Amino acid sequence: MSQGAEPRGVTVRVPGKINLELVVGPLREDGYHELATVFHTVGIYDYVTAIESDRWSVQVSGATAEGVPGNSTNLAIKAAKALARRYGVEGAVALGIEKNIPVAGGMAGGSADAAAALVACDALWDLQLTRDELEPIAAGLGSDVPFLLHGGTAIGSGRGERLAPVLARGELHWVLWVSNKPGLSTPQVYAECDRLRAAAGVQVADPVPSGDLVAALRTMDTDAVGAALHNDLQEAACSLYPVLDDVLEAGLELGAQGAIVSGSGPTVAFLVGTQAAAIDLSVGLAARGPDGDIRRATGPVAGAQVVQSIVPP
Ligand code: ATP
Numbered sequence: 104m105s106q107g108a109e110p111r112g113v114t115v116r117v118p119g120k121i122n123l124e125l126v127v128g129p130l131r132e133d134g135y136h137e138l139a140t141v142f143h144t145v146g147i148y149d150y151v152t153a154i155e156s157d158r159w160s161v162q163v164s165g166a167t168a169e170g171v172p173g174n175s176t177n178l179a180i181k182a183a184k185a186l187a188r189r190y191g192v193e194g195a196v197a198l199g200i201e202k203n204i205p206v207a208g209g210m211a212g213g214s215a216d217a218a219a220a221l222v223a224c225d226a227l228w229d230l231q232l233t234r235d236e237l238e239p240i241a242a243g244l245g246s247d248v249p250f251l252l253h254g255g256t257a258i259g260s261g262r263g264e265r266l267a268p269v270l271a272r273g274e275l276h277w278v279l280w281v282s283n284k285p286g287l288s289t290p291q292v293y294a295e296c297d298r299l300r301a302a303a304g305v306q307v308a309d310p311v312p313s314g315d316l317v318a319a320l321r322t323m324d325t326d327a328v329g330a331a332l333h334n335d336l337q338e339a340a341c342s343l344y345p346v347l348d349d350v351l352e353a354g355l356e357l358g359a360q361g362a363i364v365s366g367s368g369p370t371v372a373f374l375v376g377t378q379a380a381a382i383d384l385s386v387g388l389a390a391r392g393p394d395g396d397i398r399r400a401t402g403p404v405a406g407a408q409v410v411q412s413i414v415p416p
Contacts, residue, residue, distance in 0.1 A: 112154040113226045114411040117219035117251055118144040118404050119210035121277070121365040121372045123320075123328070127296060127335040128310035135246070135262040136293060139310035141269060141317070142247070144254040145277055145372075145402040149204050149212060150410070151179055151219035153227050156197040159184065165202035167212070170285070178244060182217035183224045185240050192228050205396075207286025209340075209366030211247040215407070218251035222407040227414060234406075254406025256320060258312055273323040274401045276381045278359070280350050280371040280388060281396040287344060292367035295339035325376040329361025332374065340368030346393050347371060357387040 120142050128137035149165070161180045163171045171177065183196050198220060204212035221237050224230075234252045241248035246263035256271040300307060319327035334340075341347045341364070350371045351362045358380070359373035373388075375381050378399075385397045 109413065110155045111227060111414045112152055112412075113223045113409055113414060114150055114152040115219040115223040115407050116148050116150055116410045117215040117407040118254060119147045119149075119204040119212055119215055120144050120247065120250060121210065121363070121370070121402070122334060123256070123332055123363070124312055124316050125334045125336055125366065126310035126312065127293070127307075129307045130297065131262075137310055138259065138261070138263050139312040140259045140263055141256065141312060141320075142250045142259050142263075143256045143271075143275075143402050144251075144404045144406060145279070145400040146404045147204055147210070147279070147398060147400050149216055149219065150201040151216055151223055152199040153183065153196040153220060153223035154199070155227065156195050159195040159197075161198040161200065163200045163202060165200070167202045167204060167206050170206050171200070171202055177216070178213040179216040179220040182220040182240070182244050182248070185244060186221055186224050186230075186237075187228075189240055190228070190230055192230075196224060196227065205281045205286065205370055207288065208281060208370040209287070209289075209364065209368045210370055211251065211366065214245045214247035215251045217241070217244045217248045219407045221252065222409065226409050226412060229414075251406050255403045258317075260310075269317055269320055271320040271323060271403060274403070275323060275325070275328065276375050276378055277400050277402060278354070278373040278375060278381050278384045278388065279365075279398040279400060280354065280373070281398060282344075282369045283394065283396055287340060287368050289367040292336050292339050292343065295343055296336055299339055299342065325360050325374060329359070329374045332361045332363040334363050334366075336367050337364040340364045344369045349393050350395065353388060353391050353393065354384065357384055357391070359384055
């Protein structure tokens with residue numbers, strides 16, 4: 104960093120994701136499950152700022168900062184270091200993360216911050232990499248990180264890191280119920296899914312996405328998308344977090360056209376047809392309970408994007 108000059112910095116905005124469909128296949132030898140999923144970004148954002156510095160650091164603030172590590176285990180700092188290693192960048196960054204995405208909520212907040220750190224450091228270090236060029240590093244950091252580089256709506260296969268875009272015209276209105284108690288650990292929910300399947304003697308087939316959801320997304324027909332929402336981890340999440348059954352029932356009784364636990368939970372996403380219906384449902388859910396934070400968002404939205412750059416040309 105040059106002495107006396109204002110430090111160079113880049114801020115990136117990144118959304119959270121929900122899974123419109125999550126089909127969990129067999130457990131692989133590497134410990135991951137083979138998946139077929141439909142990722143969908145929603146407009147709840149973290150902001151990650153990377154500032155030139157002599158040493159690596161990360162500071163976390165914002166509405167959902169609690170429980171997010173402010174040290175080298177933070178996925179965003181791991182991402183920045185991985186990029187520096189891969190491209191031989193010397194020097195370091197001070198990262199600032201403003202968190203709004205629920206933590207351990209099944210919305211991939213940590214992965215989102217990692218994707219944002221890659222995009223921010225790419226701009227700060229003038230590497231000029233494309234999203235496709237950032238993808239291998241992203242995939243090494245976590246299964247959901249490549250998707251958050253792109254955003255939108257996409258089919259994920261493998262452990263979720265292999266992506267194919269889905270044609271989804273228009274926007275969907277979501278009401279999110281976010282637990283105000285500690286979230287669910289993703290490995291724990293997968294283990295519970297395996298346990299429930301073994302107890303029921305289920306033969307696990309190779310995962311295939313349903314044609315119904317992809318067809319419904321083409322026209323963004325809310326009833327059809329609502330009917331096609333599906334998550335193989337939902338039963339396991341509800342088994343570990345029984346209040347989710349009441350949340351799902353409450354939203355459907357209040358008129359949601361679809362309801363799904365997002366990823367490994369415990370965030371629950373309700374689909375409605377209009378912004379007015381989203382306001383009605385959020386008011387109804389807040390009044391009726393179960394207790395939780397109610398957020399509204401539309402999707403799909405773009406993945407990690409630079410929103411501010413203090414880098415001399
Ligand atoms: P996923 O949907 O990808 O399984 P999640 O949304 O359930 O993940 P995250 O919010 O990504 O969960 O966080 C999981 C854990 O990762 C947290 O409990 C936290 O300890 C750790 N973590 C590391 N870095 C971050 C970060 N930048 N933001 C949030 N959590 C982080």
